Protein backbone atom coordinates (compact mmCIF):
# COMPACT_ATOMS: atom_id res chain seq x y z
CA UNK A 375 0.00 0.00 0.00
CA UNK A 376 1.40 3.45 -0.88
CA UNK A 377 1.28 6.21 1.69
CA UNK A 378 -1.06 8.23 -0.59
CA UNK A 379 -3.93 5.78 -0.24
CA UNK A 380 -6.19 6.78 2.63
CA UNK A 381 -6.64 4.02 5.17
CA UNK A 382 -10.30 3.23 5.65
CA UNK A 383 -10.87 2.39 9.26
CA UNK A 384 -14.30 1.13 10.35
CA UNK A 385 -16.16 2.88 13.16
CA UNK A 386 -15.75 1.57 16.72
CA UNK A 387 -19.06 -0.29 16.59
CA UNK A 388 -18.26 -1.76 13.18
CA UNK A 389 -14.88 -2.80 14.54
CA UNK A 390 -16.51 -4.67 17.44
CA UNK A 391 -18.99 -6.26 15.04
CA UNK A 392 -16.16 -7.39 12.75
CA UNK A 393 -14.40 -9.08 15.64
CA UNK A 394 -17.70 -10.66 16.69
CA UNK A 395 -18.31 -11.88 13.13
CA UNK A 396 -14.86 -13.41 12.88
CA UNK A 397 -15.54 -15.44 16.02
CA UNK A 398 -19.15 -16.34 15.29
CA UNK A 399 -18.12 -17.74 11.89
CA UNK A 400 -16.39 -20.50 13.84
CA UNK A 401 -19.57 -21.38 15.74
CA UNK A 402 -22.68 -23.26 14.80
CA UNK A 403 -25.28 -20.71 15.88
CA UNK A 404 -28.40 -20.23 13.81
CA UNK A 405 -28.20 -17.00 11.76
CA UNK A 406 -31.19 -15.67 13.70
CA UNK A 407 -29.55 -16.13 17.07
CA UNK A 408 -26.29 -14.76 15.76
CA UNK A 409 -28.03 -11.58 14.65
CA UNK A 410 -29.97 -11.35 17.92
CA UNK A 411 -26.77 -11.44 19.95
CA UNK A 412 -24.86 -8.99 17.74
CA UNK A 413 -27.38 -6.18 17.51
CA UNK A 414 -27.84 -3.51 20.11
CA UNK A 415 -31.35 -3.82 21.59
CA UNK A 416 -32.02 -0.13 22.15
CA UNK A 417 -30.32 3.22 22.51
CA UNK A 418 -32.05 6.03 24.28
CA UNK A 419 -30.92 9.55 23.40
CA UNK A 420 -31.86 12.40 25.66
CA UNK A 421 -31.38 16.12 25.22
CA UNK A 422 -32.02 18.09 28.36
CA UNK A 423 -31.54 21.66 29.43
CA UNK A 424 -30.00 22.89 32.66
CA UNK A 425 -30.09 26.54 33.74
CA UNK A 426 -26.50 27.49 34.52
CA UNK A 427 -24.76 30.86 34.69
CA UNK A 428 -27.99 32.60 33.81
CA UNK A 429 -28.68 30.68 30.60
CA UNK A 430 -30.11 27.35 29.54
CA UNK A 431 -27.49 24.87 28.36
CA UNK A 432 -28.58 21.81 26.42
CA UNK A 433 -26.73 18.53 26.89
CA UNK A 434 -26.95 15.29 24.91
CA UNK A 435 -26.73 11.94 26.67
CA UNK A 436 -27.17 8.28 25.78
CA UNK A 437 -27.92 5.00 27.47
CA UNK A 438 -27.58 2.01 25.24
CA UNK A 439 -28.75 -1.50 26.11
CA UNK A 440 -27.00 -4.10 24.02
CA UNK A 441 -28.30 -7.36 25.44
CA UNK A 442 -30.87 -8.21 28.09
CA UNK A 443 -30.26 -11.96 28.17
CA UNK A 444 -29.58 -11.28 31.85
CA UNK A 445 -30.87 -8.42 33.95
CA UNK A 446 -29.94 -6.00 35.24
CA UNK A 447 -27.81 -4.80 32.38
CA UNK A 448 -24.53 -3.26 33.41
CA UNK A 449 -22.02 -0.73 32.16
CA UNK A 450 -20.45 2.61 32.94
CA UNK A 451 -21.41 6.17 32.14
CA UNK A 452 -18.78 8.19 30.31
CA UNK A 453 -18.51 11.99 30.41
CA UNK A 454 -16.54 13.24 27.41
CA UNK A 455 -16.99 15.52 24.42
CA UNK A 456 -16.29 12.64 22.04
CA UNK A 457 -19.27 10.61 23.28
CA UNK A 458 -21.57 9.58 20.43
CA UNK A 459 -24.11 6.89 19.67
CA UNK A 460 -21.72 4.65 17.73
CA UNK A 461 -19.24 4.67 20.61
CA UNK A 462 -21.85 4.03 23.31
CA UNK A 463 -23.26 1.10 21.32
CA UNK A 464 -19.81 -0.41 20.77
CA UNK A 465 -19.06 -0.09 24.48
CA UNK A 466 -22.43 -1.61 25.42
CA UNK A 467 -21.71 -4.61 23.19
CA UNK A 468 -18.32 -5.06 24.82
CA UNK A 469 -20.06 -5.02 28.22
CA UNK A 470 -22.26 -7.94 27.16
CA UNK A 471 -19.25 -10.03 26.17
CA UNK A 472 -17.19 -8.89 29.15
CA UNK A 473 -19.84 -9.80 31.71
CA UNK A 474 -20.41 -13.19 30.09
CA UNK A 475 -16.69 -13.97 30.01
CA UNK A 476 -16.12 -13.22 33.71
CA UNK A 477 -19.49 -14.65 34.75
CA UNK A 478 -20.90 -11.44 36.14
CA UNK A 479 -24.63 -12.14 35.82
CA UNK A 480 -25.53 -9.08 33.76
CA UNK A 481 -26.49 -8.04 30.27
CA UNK A 482 -24.52 -5.26 28.58
CA UNK A 483 -25.19 -1.55 28.62
CA UNK A 484 -23.32 1.75 28.46
CA UNK A 485 -24.07 5.42 28.84
CA UNK A 486 -22.46 8.65 27.91
CA UNK A 487 -22.90 12.38 28.23
CA UNK A 488 -21.37 14.83 25.76
CA UNK A 489 -19.65 17.17 28.15
CA UNK A 490 -16.21 18.40 29.06
CA UNK A 491 -16.26 18.10 32.87
CA UNK A 492 -13.42 20.62 33.05
CA UNK A 493 -15.77 23.35 31.75
CA UNK A 494 -17.99 23.25 34.84
CA UNK A 495 -17.49 23.68 38.59
CA UNK A 496 -18.45 21.05 41.16
CA UNK A 497 -21.91 22.42 41.85
CA UNK A 498 -22.71 22.74 38.16
CA UNK A 499 -21.50 19.18 37.55
CA UNK A 500 -23.82 18.00 40.31
CA UNK A 501 -26.82 19.75 38.75
CA UNK A 502 -26.01 18.34 35.29
CA UNK A 503 -25.38 14.80 36.58
CA UNK A 504 -28.55 14.76 38.68
CA UNK A 505 -30.59 15.99 35.75
CA UNK A 506 -29.14 13.34 33.42
CA UNK A 507 -29.76 10.71 36.12
CA UNK A 508 -33.35 11.93 36.50
CA UNK A 509 -33.96 11.43 32.77
CA UNK A 510 -32.59 7.88 32.92
CA UNK A 511 -34.22 6.91 36.24
CA UNK A 512 -37.70 7.86 35.12
CA UNK A 513 -37.34 5.47 32.16
CA UNK A 514 -35.90 2.64 34.32
CA UNK A 515 -32.58 3.08 32.58
CA UNK A 516 -31.14 3.32 36.07
CA UNK A 517 -32.70 0.73 38.36
CA UNK A 518 -31.22 -1.94 40.70
CA UNK A 519 -33.14 -4.72 38.94
CA UNK A 520 -32.88 -3.47 35.39
CA UNK A 521 -29.95 -1.22 34.61
CA UNK A 522 -27.01 -0.48 36.87
CA UNK A 523 -24.45 2.11 35.71
CA UNK A 524 -20.93 2.57 37.03
CA UNK A 525 -17.99 4.92 36.50
CA UNK A 526 -16.18 5.17 33.19
CA UNK A 527 -14.00 7.80 31.57
CA UNK A 528 -14.67 11.22 33.11
CA UNK A 529 -16.79 9.89 35.98
CA UNK A 530 -15.97 8.44 39.39
CA UNK A 531 -17.21 7.98 42.93
CA UNK A 532 -18.55 11.52 43.15
CA UNK A 533 -20.91 11.17 40.17
CA UNK A 534 -22.03 7.71 41.31
CA UNK A 535 -22.93 9.10 44.76
CA UNK A 536 -25.06 11.82 43.11
CA UNK A 537 -26.79 9.25 40.90
CA UNK A 538 -27.53 6.95 43.86
CA UNK A 539 -28.90 9.85 45.85
CA UNK A 540 -31.03 11.01 42.93
CA UNK A 541 -32.47 7.50 42.57
CA UNK A 542 -33.27 7.34 46.28
CA UNK A 543 -35.03 10.70 46.17
CA UNK A 544 -37.20 9.43 43.34
CA UNK A 545 -37.77 5.96 44.88
CA UNK A 546 -38.01 6.59 48.59
CA UNK A 547 -39.43 3.16 49.43
CA UNK A 548 -37.00 1.06 47.41
CA UNK A 549 -34.98 -0.73 50.07
CA UNK A 550 -32.46 -1.80 47.41
CA UNK A 551 -31.95 1.72 46.11
CA UNK A 552 -28.19 1.72 46.76
CA UNK A 553 -27.80 -1.09 44.22
CA UNK A 554 -28.99 1.18 41.37
CA UNK A 555 -25.39 2.15 40.60
CA UNK A 556 -21.93 0.83 41.47
CA UNK A 557 -18.61 2.55 42.02
CA UNK A 558 -20.04 4.60 44.88
CA UNK A 559 -17.74 5.94 47.62
CA UNK A 560 -17.32 3.55 50.57
CA UNK A 561 -19.35 5.87 52.82
CA UNK A 562 -22.28 5.82 50.39
CA UNK A 563 -22.70 2.09 49.89
CA UNK A 564 -19.53 1.46 47.89
CA UNK A 565 -17.16 -1.43 48.34
CA UNK A 566 -13.48 -1.49 49.27
CA UNK A 567 -11.24 -1.93 46.24
CA UNK A 568 -13.62 -0.69 43.52
CA UNK A 569 -11.49 2.32 42.55
CA UNK A 570 -8.38 0.19 42.02
CA UNK A 571 -10.35 -2.74 40.56
CA UNK A 572 -9.78 -2.32 36.83
CA UNK A 573 -6.04 -1.68 37.24
CA UNK A 574 -5.83 -4.53 39.74
CA UNK A 575 -7.58 -6.78 37.22
CA UNK A 576 -4.98 -5.86 34.57
CA UNK A 577 -2.27 -6.89 37.05
CA UNK A 578 -4.00 -10.20 37.83
CA UNK A 579 -4.48 -10.85 34.11
CA UNK A 580 -0.76 -10.40 33.45
CA UNK A 581 0.15 -12.51 36.48
CA UNK A 582 -2.04 -15.28 35.13
CA UNK A 583 -0.58 -14.95 31.62
CA UNK A 584 2.92 -15.29 33.08
CA UNK A 585 1.91 -18.52 34.86
CA UNK A 586 1.75 -20.23 31.45
CA UNK A 587 5.19 -20.69 29.83
CA UNK A 588 3.54 -21.91 26.63
CA UNK A 589 1.65 -18.62 26.27
CA UNK A 590 4.68 -16.51 27.16
CA UNK A 591 6.57 -18.32 24.40
CA UNK A 592 3.84 -17.52 21.83
CA UNK A 593 4.56 -13.85 22.50
CA UNK A 594 8.27 -14.54 22.02
CA UNK A 595 8.97 -13.63 25.63
CA UNK A 596 10.46 -15.68 28.43
CA UNK A 597 10.74 -15.66 32.19
CA UNK A 598 8.60 -13.80 34.66
CA UNK A 599 6.76 -10.53 34.89
CA UNK A 600 9.60 -9.23 37.03
CA UNK A 601 11.92 -6.99 35.04
CA UNK A 602 9.63 -6.76 32.02
CA UNK A 603 9.66 -3.33 30.33
CA UNK A 604 6.21 -1.82 30.14
CA UNK A 605 4.89 1.21 28.27
CA UNK A 606 1.55 2.47 29.51
CA UNK A 607 -0.68 4.88 27.65
CA UNK A 608 -2.86 6.96 29.96
CA UNK A 609 -2.21 7.43 33.64
CA UNK A 610 -5.88 7.79 34.54
CA UNK A 611 -7.55 5.55 37.09
CA UNK A 612 -6.92 2.31 35.18
CA UNK A 613 -3.43 3.00 33.80
CA UNK A 614 -2.19 4.48 37.06
CA UNK A 615 -3.28 1.54 39.23
CA UNK A 616 -2.07 -1.07 36.73
CA UNK A 617 1.34 0.58 36.38
CA UNK A 618 1.68 1.13 40.12
CA UNK A 619 0.82 -2.47 41.09
CA UNK A 620 2.95 -3.98 38.31
CA UNK A 621 6.00 -1.96 39.30
CA UNK A 622 5.59 -1.97 43.11
CA UNK A 623 4.40 -5.56 43.56
CA UNK A 624 5.62 -7.53 40.53
CA UNK A 625 8.93 -5.79 39.92
CA UNK A 626 8.12 -4.78 36.34
CA UNK A 627 9.74 -1.63 34.91
CA UNK A 628 7.54 1.15 33.64
CA UNK A 629 9.79 2.42 30.86
CA UNK A 630 7.26 4.68 29.16
CA UNK A 631 4.24 6.76 30.07
CA UNK A 632 2.11 8.36 27.36
CA UNK A 633 -0.18 11.20 28.30
CA UNK A 634 -2.12 13.93 26.51
CA UNK A 635 0.80 16.39 26.45
CA UNK A 636 3.46 13.93 25.33
CA UNK A 637 5.32 10.91 26.56
CA UNK A 638 8.03 10.09 29.09
CA UNK A 639 10.69 7.49 28.39
CA UNK A 640 13.36 6.01 30.63
CA UNK A 641 14.76 2.52 30.09
CA UNK A 642 15.77 2.37 33.74
CA UNK A 643 12.16 2.72 34.86
CA UNK A 644 9.89 5.60 35.80
CA UNK A 645 8.47 6.21 39.28
CA UNK A 646 4.71 6.03 38.62
CA UNK A 647 3.75 7.75 41.86
CA UNK A 648 6.09 10.65 41.12
CA UNK A 649 4.66 11.08 37.60
CA UNK A 650 1.12 10.98 38.94
CA UNK A 651 1.98 13.67 41.51
CA UNK A 652 3.65 15.72 38.73
CA UNK A 653 0.52 15.49 36.55
CA UNK A 654 -1.70 16.57 39.44
CA UNK A 655 0.55 19.57 40.11
CA UNK A 656 1.44 20.65 36.56
CA UNK A 657 -1.49 19.36 34.50
CA UNK A 658 0.68 17.10 32.33
CA UNK A 659 3.90 15.12 32.09
CA UNK A 660 6.10 17.70 30.37
CA UNK A 661 8.91 18.97 32.55
CA UNK A 662 9.05 15.75 34.60
CA UNK A 663 12.72 15.55 35.54
CA UNK A 664 13.58 11.84 35.60
CA UNK A 665 12.77 10.82 32.02
CA UNK A 666 13.15 12.10 28.48
CA UNK A 667 10.06 13.82 27.08
CA UNK A 668 8.69 13.77 23.56
CA UNK A 669 5.84 16.00 22.48
CA UNK A 670 4.41 13.53 19.97
CA UNK A 671 3.42 11.01 22.64
CA UNK A 672 1.73 8.50 20.34
CA UNK A 673 5.09 7.62 18.75
CA UNK A 674 6.08 5.96 22.02
CA UNK A 675 3.42 3.32 21.32
CA UNK A 676 5.86 2.15 18.64
CA UNK A 677 8.88 1.96 20.92
CA UNK A 678 10.58 -1.27 21.88
CA UNK A 679 9.23 -2.79 25.10
CA UNK A 680 7.99 -6.14 26.39
CA UNK A 681 4.41 -5.16 27.23
CA UNK A 682 2.28 -2.33 25.92
CA UNK A 683 -0.72 -1.25 27.99
CA UNK A 684 -3.08 1.09 26.15
CA UNK A 685 -5.21 2.40 29.02
CA UNK A 686 -6.78 5.46 27.46
CA UNK A 687 -8.97 5.77 24.39
CA UNK A 688 -10.35 3.48 21.71
CA UNK A 689 -8.71 3.24 18.30
CA UNK A 690 -5.23 4.37 19.34
CA UNK A 691 -3.64 1.38 17.65
CA UNK A 692 -5.01 1.44 14.15
CA UNK A 693 -4.14 0.43 10.61
CA UNK A 694 -1.83 3.42 10.27
CA UNK A 695 0.51 2.72 13.20
CA UNK A 696 -0.02 -1.05 13.72
CA UNK A 697 2.74 -2.05 11.25
CA UNK A 698 5.22 -0.09 13.37
CA UNK A 699 4.18 -1.46 16.79
CA UNK A 700 7.07 -3.44 18.26
CA UNK A 701 5.56 -4.72 21.50
CA UNK A 702 5.25 -8.53 21.46
CA UNK A 703 2.47 -8.42 24.06
CA UNK A 704 -0.38 -5.91 24.31
CA UNK A 705 -2.88 -5.90 27.13
CA UNK A 706 -5.95 -3.80 26.39
CA UNK A 707 -6.72 -1.96 29.60
CA UNK A 708 -8.91 0.49 27.65
CA UNK A 709 -11.99 -0.58 25.72
CA UNK A 710 -11.30 -1.00 22.00
CA UNK A 711 -7.79 0.48 21.82
CA UNK A 712 -6.92 -1.80 18.87
CA UNK A 713 -9.12 -1.51 15.78
CA UNK A 714 -10.23 -4.60 13.88
CA UNK A 715 -7.80 -3.79 11.04
CA UNK A 716 -4.89 -3.26 13.43
CA UNK A 717 -5.78 -6.48 15.22
CA UNK A 718 -5.26 -8.39 11.99
CA UNK A 719 -1.94 -6.69 11.22
CA UNK A 720 -0.64 -7.37 14.74
CA UNK A 721 -1.80 -10.97 14.68
CA UNK A 722 0.09 -11.53 11.44
CA UNK A 723 3.19 -10.06 13.10
CA UNK A 724 2.88 -12.60 15.94
CA UNK A 725 1.93 -10.05 18.59
CA UNK A 726 -0.18 -11.50 21.41
CA UNK A 727 -3.11 -9.32 22.45
CA UNK A 728 -4.86 -9.88 25.77
CA UNK A 729 -8.26 -8.50 24.77
CA UNK A 730 -10.20 -5.70 26.43
CA UNK A 731 -13.27 -7.74 27.31
CA UNK A 732 -11.04 -9.81 29.56
CA UNK A 733 -8.21 -7.44 30.46
CA UNK A 734 -10.34 -4.63 31.86
CA UNK A 735 -13.11 -6.77 33.34
CA UNK A 736 -11.85 -6.14 36.88
CA UNK A 737 -14.04 -3.06 37.14
CA UNK A 738 -17.32 -4.77 36.40
CA UNK A 739 -16.30 -7.80 38.48
CA UNK A 740 -15.92 -5.68 41.59
CA UNK A 741 -19.07 -3.77 40.61
CA UNK A 742 -20.82 -7.13 40.78
CA UNK A 743 -19.51 -7.63 44.32
CA UNK A 744 -20.71 -4.14 45.25
CA UNK A 745 -24.17 -4.80 43.82
CA UNK A 746 -24.42 -8.07 45.79
CA UNK A 747 -23.23 -6.25 48.92
CA UNK A 748 -25.92 -3.59 48.44
CA UNK A 749 -28.65 -6.19 47.94
CA UNK A 750 -27.55 -8.19 50.97
CA UNK A 751 -27.19 -5.03 53.07
CA UNK A 752 -24.09 -6.29 54.82
CA UNK A 753 -20.38 -5.80 54.31
CA UNK A 754 -18.41 -8.85 53.15
CA UNK A 755 -16.62 -10.56 56.01
CA UNK A 756 -18.64 -8.92 58.77
CA UNK A 757 -20.03 -12.19 60.13
CA UNK A 758 -16.98 -14.42 59.64
CA UNK A 759 -13.92 -12.32 60.32
CA UNK A 760 -13.60 -12.61 64.12
CA UNK A 761 -14.76 -16.21 64.13
CA UNK A 762 -12.07 -17.03 61.60
CA UNK A 763 -9.49 -15.26 63.77
CA UNK A 764 -10.64 -17.18 66.87
CA UNK A 765 -10.26 -20.53 65.09
CA UNK A 766 -6.81 -19.61 63.84
CA UNK A 767 -5.88 -18.53 67.37
CA UNK A 768 -6.86 -22.02 68.58
CA UNK A 769 -4.37 -23.62 66.19
CA UNK A 770 -1.59 -21.21 67.15
CA UNK A 771 -2.25 -21.74 70.88
CA UNK A 772 -2.24 -25.49 70.41
CA UNK A 773 1.03 -25.45 68.46
CA UNK A 774 2.66 -23.32 71.12
CA UNK A 775 1.30 -25.54 73.91
CA UNK A 776 2.64 -28.66 72.19
CA UNK A 777 5.99 -27.03 71.74
CA UNK A 778 6.36 -26.08 75.41
CA UNK A 779 4.74 -29.27 76.86
CA UNK A 780 6.98 -31.52 74.81
CA UNK A 781 9.98 -29.25 75.15
CA UNK A 782 10.30 -29.04 71.35
CA UNK A 783 11.51 -25.46 71.39
CA UNK A 784 9.45 -24.45 68.36
CA UNK A 785 8.55 -20.85 67.94
CA UNK A 786 6.25 -19.52 65.29
CA UNK A 787 7.69 -16.57 63.42
CA UNK A 788 5.92 -13.31 64.33
CA UNK A 789 5.33 -12.65 60.63
CA UNK A 790 3.52 -15.99 60.20
CA UNK A 791 1.45 -15.40 63.32
CA UNK A 792 0.40 -11.95 62.28
CA UNK A 793 -0.57 -13.06 58.76
CA UNK A 794 -2.26 -16.28 59.85
CA UNK A 795 -4.23 -14.79 62.70
CA UNK A 796 -5.74 -11.91 60.77
CA UNK A 797 -9.22 -12.65 59.42
CA UNK A 798 -9.91 -11.36 55.92
CA UNK A 799 -11.48 -7.92 55.68
CA UNK A 800 -13.62 -6.69 52.82
CA UNK A 801 -10.68 -5.50 50.72
CA UNK A 802 -8.92 -8.85 50.95
CA UNK A 803 -12.10 -10.69 50.05
CA UNK A 804 -12.70 -8.42 47.08
CA UNK A 805 -9.14 -8.93 45.82
CA UNK A 806 -9.46 -12.68 46.31
CA UNK A 807 -12.73 -12.78 44.37
CA UNK A 808 -11.24 -10.65 41.61
CA UNK A 809 -8.07 -12.75 41.36
CA UNK A 810 -10.11 -15.93 41.17
CA UNK A 811 -12.33 -14.42 38.47
CA UNK A 812 -9.38 -13.27 36.36
CA UNK A 813 -7.67 -16.66 36.63
CA UNK A 814 -10.79 -18.62 35.73
CA UNK A 815 -11.67 -16.42 32.75
CA UNK A 816 -8.12 -16.61 31.40
CA UNK A 817 -8.15 -20.36 31.69
CA UNK A 818 -11.46 -20.55 29.83
CA UNK A 819 -10.00 -18.44 27.00
CA UNK A 820 -6.69 -20.26 26.75
CA UNK A 821 -8.40 -23.62 26.71
CA UNK A 822 -10.21 -22.57 23.52
CA UNK A 823 -7.09 -20.85 22.14
CA UNK A 824 -4.96 -23.97 22.47
CA UNK A 825 -7.51 -26.68 21.80
CA UNK A 826 -8.89 -25.45 18.49
CA UNK A 827 -6.86 -25.34 15.29
CA UNK A 828 -9.06 -22.60 13.87
CA UNK A 829 -8.52 -20.22 16.82
CA UNK A 830 -5.27 -18.32 16.57
CA UNK A 831 -5.66 -15.55 19.14
CA UNK A 832 -7.01 -14.77 22.57
CA UNK A 833 -9.58 -12.29 21.32
CA UNK A 834 -11.32 -14.84 19.13
CA UNK A 835 -11.14 -17.29 22.03
CA UNK A 836 -12.67 -14.70 24.38
CA UNK A 837 -15.52 -14.04 21.93
CA UNK A 838 -16.14 -17.77 21.53
CA UNK A 839 -16.39 -18.31 25.28
CA UNK A 840 -18.65 -15.35 25.87
CA UNK A 841 -20.91 -15.73 22.82
CA UNK A 842 -21.44 -19.36 23.80
CA UNK A 843 -22.62 -18.27 27.24
CA UNK A 844 -24.92 -15.57 25.88
CA UNK A 845 -26.33 -18.02 23.31
CA UNK A 846 -26.96 -20.62 26.00
CA UNK A 847 -28.89 -18.17 28.09
CA UNK A 848 -31.00 -17.03 25.11
CA UNK A 849 -31.70 -20.67 24.30
CA UNK A 850 -32.67 -21.36 27.91
CA UNK A 851 -35.22 -18.56 27.57
CA UNK A 852 -36.70 -20.35 24.56
CA UNK A 853 -35.41 -17.83 21.99
Ligand code: GLU
Pocket residue numbers: 448449450451522523524525526527556709734735737738739741
Ligand atom coordinates in the same frame (compact mmCIF):
# COMPACT_ATOMS: atom_id res chain seq x y z
N1 GLU B 1 -16.93 1.25 32.95
C1 GLU B 1 -16.34 0.00 33.32
C2 GLU B 1 -16.19 -0.91 32.13
O1 GLU B 1 -16.07 -0.48 31.02
C3 GLU B 1 -17.07 -0.62 34.49
C4 GLU B 1 -18.47 -1.05 34.23
C5 GLU B 1 -19.23 -1.50 35.47
O2 GLU B 1 -18.61 -1.62 36.52
O3 GLU B 1 -20.43 -1.72 35.34
O4 GLU B 1 -16.08 -2.09 32.25
